[in-house]
Amino acid sequence: MNLLIPPLEPNRQSRKLYVPVSIKFWISHGFAFAWLLFSIYISLPWLLDFSAVVSFPLALILISAIAYIPGYLNAFLIISLFFDRQPRWKQAHPSVPVTLLIAAYNEEASIEQTLRYVSRQDYRAHLHVIVIDNHSHDDTEGAVTRAAKVLDLDVTLLHEKRPGKFHALNKGLQHVATPFVITLDADTLLHPSAVRALVARMVSSPDDVGAVAGSMLVRNSRASLCTRMQEWDYFLGIASVKRLQGLYQGTLVAQGAFSLYKTECVQAVGGWPNAIGEDIVLTWRLLHKKWRVYFEPLAVAFTDAPETLAHFAKQRSRWARGMIEGLTEIKPWQHPLVYTKYLTGINLMMPYLDIVYTVCWIPGLILAFFGIYWIVGLTTLLVLPLTILSFGSLYLYQKNRVFKRLGLRVRRNRLGLVLFLLCYQLIMSPVSVWGYAEERFRLKCVWA
Known part of the structure; x- marks a missing residue:
């Protein structure tokens, strides 16, 4: 997909009757x-x-499992x-400084391109990028250092020897000094207006919104039949569920690949947990503490989907495990909001x-x-x-x-x-x- 594209156009949508x-x-x-x-x-x-x-x-x-319940849920x-x-953004160009956390494990081949797309953001306020090298065995450190020299970015490189994405993110969290923090996967490319859209949604939301999930799309959809199928899953399936959950103010996964959090909220729940689905459990902890989680469909990022069925099965089985982790820690009836x-x-x-x-x-x-x-x-x-x-x-x-x-x-x-x-x-x-x-x-x- 060609990502050399224009920034976000202004919203000219007319006002409509508000329904609670x-x-x-x-x-x-x-x-x-x-x-x-x-x-x-x-x-x-x-x-x-x-x-x-x-x-x-x-x-x-x-x-009931084959027809009744799926029919009910679809309706x-x-x-x-x-x-x-x-709702419209109250500020289309926010002026709040933001920190981006990128946990990197053996990302020598992709991290420079990821940082390049970060440097092309149309966000007017300061962006501080923290890359946490999570005990990589390749030249991830060198790739980050070279990118920092040629790109107009404020990049800090940290090292975390303990394996695990949650260790890397928590190490980076210790160095965050901005009110908002964004997590970004090391192989994810941002639309030029992606950061601005996330922050604009956050600053336009009520004070009890603790996170805003971005919208993920497939970048390598032509790589295989498997990625072709996943392109529609992200475009239709995942996007529809995210919109549904965002409408009811309880997006269940502010995915670590690209989401924005209030720094104080993440710190208040103890950072990212030691879990397979660390982003799922973190999101549920925020919801349990009465923080709402929104979704912004215009904050688009592009990720590489698994190219083989074996890798696809491995990824989705992890997602299923993460869901069970969330259910084990916080039962549905323990959440404060009916939605x-x-x-x-x-x-x-x-x-x-x-x-x-x-x-x-x-x-x-x-x-x-x-x-x-x-x-x-x-x-x-x-x-x-x-x-x-x-x-x-x-x-x-x-x-x-x-x-x-x-x-x-x-x-x-x-x-x-x-x-x-x-x-x-x-x-x-x-x-x-x-x-x-x-x-x-x-x-x-x-x-x-």
């Missing part, structure tokens, strides 16, 4: 509940037929995104949905090819129109409200879209189940 978040929340639930009742009514023959095979309680448990997502209106209780409650159901999908739906799909519709039935298809509607509306939003303003264009990737729609969940659910099992048995996982 609580009203949006309950209207969306009302629509989703109506869809659930309709789904149950339509599926009664399927439910009764399947009950004759496996018993009514088991049939209800399996069909809730669609109506919520229909109501989503990002966050609901959003984390969805995560509490994910192992159940993924396990049923893996051990029942996939075999049921095979049976359906032979005319045996015990598990995969007609009602399963009711989820598809909602999914297509949600992805279609999000595509238009991303294209017109995000990409157009950022000077980006949506590249043609039809094969990736087909793979995403048909194959993505077939891969994701088994991988997530493996991640849950890894966390259950405490298998070793290292940052690499």
